[in-house]
Structures are given as C-alpha cells and as structure tokens.
Amino acid sequence: MNEELKNIRQYLMTGVSYMIPIVVIGGVLIALAIALSGVEAGKGAVVTNPIFKNMLDIGVAAFSMMVPVLAGFIAYGIADRPGIAPGLVGGVLAANLKAGFLGGIVAGFIAGYVARWIKGWQVPLNLKPIMPIFVIPLLSALIVGGLMIYVVGTPIAGLMEAMTSGLKAMGQGNAILLSLVMGAMIAFDMGGPVNKVAFMFGVVMIGEGVYTVMGPVAVAICIPPLGMGLATLLAPKKYSEMEREAGYGALAMGMIGITEGAIPFAAGDPIRVIPSIVVGSAIGAAVAAMFGVGDHAPHGGPIVLPVVDNPFMFIVAILIGVGITAVMVNILKKPVHEELDSDGTGIGA
Amino acid sequence: MKIIAVTACPTGIAHTYMAAAALQKAAISLGHAIKVETQGSIGIENKITLKEVDEADLVILAADVAIKEEVRFKNKFVYRTESQKAIKNPKALITEALTQLSENNK
Numbered sequence: 454m455n456e457e458l459k460n461i462r463q464y465l466m467t468g469v470s471y472m473i474p475i476v477v478i479g480g481v482l483i484a485l486a487i488a489l490s491g492v493e494a495g496k497g498a499v500v501t502n503p504i505f506k507n508m509l510d511i512g513v514a515a516f517s518m519m520v521p522v523l524a525g526f527i528a529y530g531i532a533d534r535p536g537i538a539p540g541l542v543g544g545v546l547a548a549n550l551k552a553g554f555l556g557g558i559v560a561g562f563i564a565g566y567v568a569r570w571i572k573g574w575q576v577p578l579n580l581k582p583i584m585p586i587f588v589i590p591l592l593s594a595l596i597v598g599g600l601m602i603y604v605v606g607t608p609i610a611g612l613m614e615a616m617t618s619g620l621k622a623m624g625q626g627n628a629i630l631l632s633l634v635m636g637a638m639i640a641f642d643m644g645g646p647v648n649k650v651a652f653m654f655g656v657v658m659i660g661e662g663v664y665t666v667m668g669p670v671a672v673a674i675c676i677p678p679l680g681m682g683l684a685t686l687l688a689p690k691k692y693s694e695m696e697r698e699a700g701y702g703a704l705a706m707g708m709i710g711i712t713e714g715a716i717p718f719a720a721g722d723p724i725r726v727i728p729s730i731v732v733g734s735a736i737g738a739a740v741a742a743m744f745g746v747g748d749h750a751p752h753g754g755p756i757v758l759p760v761v762d763n764p765f766m767f768i769v770a771i772l773i774g775v776g777i778t779a780v781m782v783n784i785l786k787k788p789v790h791e792e793l794d795s796d797g798t799g800i801g802a
Numbered sequence: 803m804k805i806i807a808v809t810a811c812p813t814g815i816a817h818t819y820m821a822a823a824a825l826q827k828a829a830i831s832l833g834h835a836i837k838v839e840t841q842g843s844i845g846i847e848n849k850i851t852l853k854e855v856d857e858a859d860l861v862i863l864a865a866d867v868a869i870k871e872e873v874r875f876k877n878k879f880v881y882r883t884e885s886q887k888a889i890k891n892p893k894a895l896i897t898e899a900l901t902q903l904s905e906n907n908k
Contacts (some may be wrong), residue, residue: 462866463865463866463867463868464868466812466866466867467867467868468811470811470812470867471811472841473813473843474843529868530867531866531868533868533872533873635887642886644811644813644816644817644885645886646866649812649866677865706816711815711816713816713817713820716820716889720889720890
C-alpha cells in the first residue's frame, strides 16, 4: 500500500515535469504581452499591437495544452507509451469540461491504469499486433472519455470552480496563512517531495489564472540558498572553507530560483539550517501574500522579476526572508574548527 | 563491479545532476566502475547503451519520476530509489544495492 502511494506521487511528478515547460511558455508570453501593451484604465488589459497580440496567442496555445500534457504524462508514468494517447484525450476532455488541472490529474490516472490493465491482457498470439495499435488506444480512450463525460467531469468542474473562486476571493488573513504553510513547505526539503507539492499547487493555479499562489511560492523558493549564501558572507568564521565556497554557489542558484543550492548546508547541519530556512521562506512568502505579489511563471527567484505582479514588494519580501534566514542561522551556529571537521561538511557528494 | 545508473527528478535541472555527480564520486571511491545516465529537462544525456546494460552487474535508478526507456533493464537486477537519497548518502546507497544484489543472486 505504502509502495503504491509512493508510486502515485511519482506518476503525478512525471506529469508535472512534462507540463512545466508548457506553463513557462504560456505564463511568460501572456504576462509579457500584457505588460508590454499596458493596461487601460477601467478596461483591464488590452493587447492591440499585432506583434504582442501574436505573442499572446502563442502563450494561449501553450496554455490550452497544459491540462492534456499533464494528463498524458501522468498516464505515461503509469502505463509507459500506451498511456500517452488516452491520457492526452482524457486531458482535452477535462479542459473542455472546465475540470481544470484536477480533472487532468483524474483523467491521467484513469487513462494510465486502464491502459496498463489492458496491456496486461493475455491474448492469442495472432491478436498481439493489433493490441497496441487498435485495442489499447480505442478501448482506453473510450473508457477514460466516457468516465470523464458521464461521471467525474462535471463534479470536478464544480470543485475547481469553487476552489479558484475561493482562492481569488480569499481574505488577506487566509492568504497569509496559506502562504506561510506553502513557504515552509518550499524550504523544508529544498526541492524534495514536500517542496514539489507546494510548487505544483502554485504552478497549476497559474493555469487557472490565479497568480497570487505562485507569487509567494516564487519568493520562498529563492530564500534558502540566498539566505545561506548571505549567512556565509556575514559570519565566515562559522563556516568551513567548503561551505564558504558553496555559499557563492548558493547565491548564484538563489538568483535563478534553485532552492537546492541550500542542500549542502542543510545536509551538514540540518538541526540548525532547516528551521532557519523554513522560517525565512514562510515569512517571506507571507509578506508577499500581504501585498498581493503574483507570479506568471512556474519558477521562482529574482530571475522571474519581469513577469511578477508588484515587483517592488516581491523584492522586499525576498530581502526580508533572506535577512531572517541569515541572521537566525548565524545565531544558532557555533564557530567551526576545521581540523575537527573530519568527514567533510556533509556536502552530498 | 560494473554499475550503471539513471537519475531523474521532477524539474530536471538540479537534483538529477547532483545525484549523478554524487553516485559517480561514491562508486569510484568504493572501487567500482560506473556510468550514470541523466534524464533531465534537457532530455537523456550520457546515454547507457544496450552493450553497457549487458555488461553491467547492477542497475541503480535514482528517480522521482518515470524514466524513459526503462525496458532496457528488464533482465537486470534493478535497485530503485529517489534522487535525494543519492545526493545525501550515495555510498550507503551503493552498499545497500550491492547487498540486495548478492542476496538476490543466492
């Protein structure tokens, strides 16, 4: 049972990993087209320039594939190649039924398990060649399509509608609370499974047109490496030579939104480092939520600044979180004696 | 021992390569030959050939997502784990995989 739960996470992550570049195309191009066109008072975003309009269309084309790609590659994770076709079909249906990413996830799992089940049938040898080209795609698509249309599509669409409108209308208190939790999750395992759950939620909400979930997440993503990098600069005596070098790397990784830059520090001294980065990221994310910082790209760190809503507070939120992490970890840390550091610094290599 | 390994993580930009580097270093320091294929967001790099699969004693898959072309390893002993385990303690991971391999061969 536990084994299958682990597999389910792997299937989901497979879908998300293939979806990310699509969200990058859609999120960034749409945001840029709108930002470059400017916003007319009272009318919202108006894209009139033909070049920007085409840019917008390219982004919209990418977004229209987001849910199908998510579903198709969840199914690929489960059933290998035979999963892709029914997964894509189920995903398009989910998108058409307005069942959003939740519908896509459900469609992907149905398609994957159905395709894997049919793949396992024992058939006479002379029927074998027609299995992968006729039987598996047709039957699995009919099953996943039928279930989406007649059974699960509409209730999921209702759920999605409730969730997105709830998130859009969320009061400030709840938004801050949500961001505290998401920020803490992002920092907790620095790119591991807990981090990816929060990240995935931010990414799929971009697809639903809610950017204020990804905004605080984007802030939280870069705080652990930037905070640890700053900490090594502020108190070099508390870090080994290897850690000081890793500090520069962490600063660079933080700028481009790679949380993993903090791993060498956390691996060497988890008890002091992890609480410091969790607190920094949680507070940074909460500050971002307080000022409605949004992010249109499925990525974090200063590198996404061009597609951020309220860029000034985005930077302020990052600085606050980074400062908290650096100061807190340096208060907790004692100076190192390099000669005692016999087994290295725990850098994971 | 000849080890082949595949690493892959959801985003495919950091963990995949950190895990590959960690496994490479640990295997060499333990005196094994190793080749690590990375399946990042850029696609497959340092690809393991069928000949190398044939010659290998042990296959390690350190992946958080479904890997590509897994069918290559179907006749081999495969040790499955997550990319993060390979980054944190690659030596222990290889030792554990070899223990399971020798139990499997009994």
